[in-house]
Amino acid sequence: MCLNGLQKVVKEICANRMCYLFLLPAVIYTLLFGYFTLPYMVIAFERYDFTKGIGSPWVGFKNFEFFFKSSEVWVVTRNTIVLNGLFIVCGTVVAIALALLFNEVKKKLFLKTAQSFMLFPHFISWVIVSYILYALLSTNGLLNHWIAAFGGNPVRWYSEPNAWYVILVALYIVKNAGYTSIIYLASITSIDEGLYEAAVIDGANRWQQMKHITLPLLMPTVSILALMSIGRIFFADFGMMYALIKDNGLLLPVADVIDTYVFRMMRVTGEPSLAMAVGLFQSAVGFFMVYGSNALAKKKYPDGALF
Amino acid sequence: MKKNFTLSELFITCVVSLFSLICILPILLVFTNSIASEKSIGTYGYSFFPKEISLSAYRAIFYPGSPILKSYAISVFITAAGTILALLITYLAAYALANRHVKYRNELALFFFITTVFNSGLVPWYLMCKLLHLYNNIWSLIIPSLVFSPFNLFLMRNFIRGLPDSLMESAKMDGAKETRIAFQIYFPLCLPAIATVSLFYALGYWNDWFNAVMLLDNANLYPLQMTLFKIQSDSKMLSEVTSIIAMNPPTESLKMATAIVTIGPIVLLYPFLQKYFVKGMIVGAIKG
Incomplete structure (x- = not known):
């Protein structure tokens, strides 16, 4: 069933391969700067370390605590x-x-x-x-x-x-x-x-x-x-x-x-x-x-x- | 004499004229002071009618090796390269999305649209740019955030959809390849949409300083808008710009002259900008 669906997709892409190739740059761009940036949101719950990236140490709601307590945020x-x-x-x-x-x-x-x-x-x-x-x-x-x-x-x-x-x-x-x-x-x-x-x-x-x-x-x-x-x-x-x-x-x-x-x-x-x-x-x-x-x-x- | 000028018409004309003048006169003020001598600004302040005319500010800008001239070249380069690249990406994608043979066109349109509604914000974007090494180089001014916009994609797609389907069918029947149809048949027919989208992109690149603020530390790569920003916010930049003038460098008039050379291309292109921009804007606002 699943294989069948995949075959259909591959067949469609092959049939119109030029058009899908035309779409490729825009799709890559949207993936990179759109969808692939979403996981980075998790760093709000971490102490971000530039060498470790997304896998930085987990700190839970500490960042939010800091920010709700600071008066600057309300200003x-x-x-x-x-x-x-x-x-x-x-x-x-x-x-x-x-x-x-x-x-x-x-x-x-x-x-x-x-x-x-x-x-x-x-x-x-x-x-x-x-x-x-x-x-x-x-x-x-x-x-x-x-x-x-x-x-x-x-x-x-x-x-x-x-x-x-x-x-x-x-x-x-x-x-x-x-x-x-x-x-x-x-x-x-x-x-x-x-x-x-x-x-x-x-x-x-x-x-x-x-x-x-x-x-x-x-x-x-x-x-x-x-x-x-x-x-x-x-x-x-x-x-x-x-x-x-x-x-x-x-x-x-x-x-x-x-x-x-x-x-x-x-x-x-x-x-x-x-x-x-x-x-x-x-x-x-x-x-x-x-x-x-x-x-x-x-x-x-x-x-x-x-x- | 016909009495066709009533009091209410006079009132309307006055209010509309007043608002137009408020929009345009301050720009004129910048211009008149860019050709004022430094002494005249220093003594009499900024005014619409400078007491003494001097072109020394423009001479300082166009002096060989001036940082502003270098920024100008960078801005011209990123605007040209960026617009061409952006136009190509947008046109190709729009052509494919408008093609009725492409079965997943609506799913893909949704895929592009979603990012305009849900975006993760500044920090993830910045970290992604760093990850891709789009940091502190000329590409960081071209690729992030400007090179492709779904809004322009849909504008272009809707235009291509408006062209008759029989065009594609007959071209296919005659055995034309997809690339040929896209570039030799559709491209010339899409010129109005292409003009609109190119102007949107070019204006975006020319006026951009967001990428420079976020992704540049190297002052040698500053585009014009960023140099302008730094001249105002950082006194080091101003002294660097004026240092090539040995005697009494102009500062106030130089600032104004730099602003004028920056909006120069926009003024020159304004008739086209206005024509295509308004069209694209109304289409975008009503259908988008």
Whole structure:
């Protein structure tokens, strides 16, 4: 029986050997960097030794104990959730607003130009963004120049942790809102024209059309994109946080996130086992977030759930 | 004169324009200060209208033997090599997955998809790279994490699926081999999808510094983005970059000029990027 099944597989692979050969590089890559990395998760329960690899000494839940007892972990978890929460809420609101505004713009050339400007920041790396930020915020920067012009005192932005909530959210919006709004606009333009015609006959103005047709019909798309972000609320954008904050100790209380913490644990402190324990905690909680938020969305917008 | 410009339209135009300017003006600020003289930045601070123009920062960058020039060459190399390799892997796999003769295509698609949902995270990935000796060499910038993405695979597969089946049948009937069908018949027809996927990959490689942060200790191999990062975070790097200029090396304008030469290729390719990116993005967001 089993042999028979195997023979069938071999026969199929021989019959289409060229196609399976085409798939080989992608399969090898996925095995190496996908499936074969899974066993390494077990090192969260070991004291990792670079010479011994996966077979390092077993320590049980010691790594988790260490990490739940340290106060730093709660700070980075809180920062990750607070910052991602702000990004999701503010980012979504701005993107919806932009999409609705785009939908009302009649002049196509103006719309195209505006969209090109707004999409540009999406293509540049966070490292470049940190340079732009530097030109704006350094003691010699444009913002302080303007503050001085109005008679104020220059602000040392790089040592003002609380200002960074606003700075990070603003940067997130500038980098992503243009991009997300284009997805929303595509979803708006696919709404049936007949609905608007019927509404006009019933005497609805533009505002009422937007409120009662566009917005409700946009909600499933909003819900899907928001779900994807909420599912990843425990995962910070490492590139963004590390490029902008670097190792600036003054800003770490508000801007140190799980991903940068794991990175430091692994690359600077050199404790892969502790880093893995934090990573495992992150994945486990993240998994529940995806399921929970999906169940919630299913109740409200059946079309807007992921699975 | 027709009254077609209402108050609400004016409001919409203003808000949209304002947001566009917020997105683009800071980049312009970086540019104007990259051509400002060091003295002008030092005295008047960063401004849109520098008092004194100077190209010394660009001269420092393009000075023979400058570390930035070397990083530039590394970035160009990894972007070119990586994109070609990634495109090849993705196209071949997508071609096979779109082929109705391949019986296990759906199982294999699932096999690729699962890794996007369940991944083991940073630490196992890092240890695997070390195990494979993808550490501190040029391949560690090309192979890990960027060379193949299931998202691009599915984008390409869906495009190939959209082509008529009769194409493959008639080619087979005429006795064409699989490699010939893949490269001489399907490849030219897939150019729009290939352009999209190549741009995704090229942009990923050009902007990448994650691999460099994780897998490089050797500063001689730093790609451009990593050099930029180090210039800001590590004062040693800045002095190394400016050390080849004997007298009064520019520092502030040099930083800005380096940022400008880094986004240069993106600006040049922007019309294409925008066209294909938006298409691929909308397809990916709605169908993916």
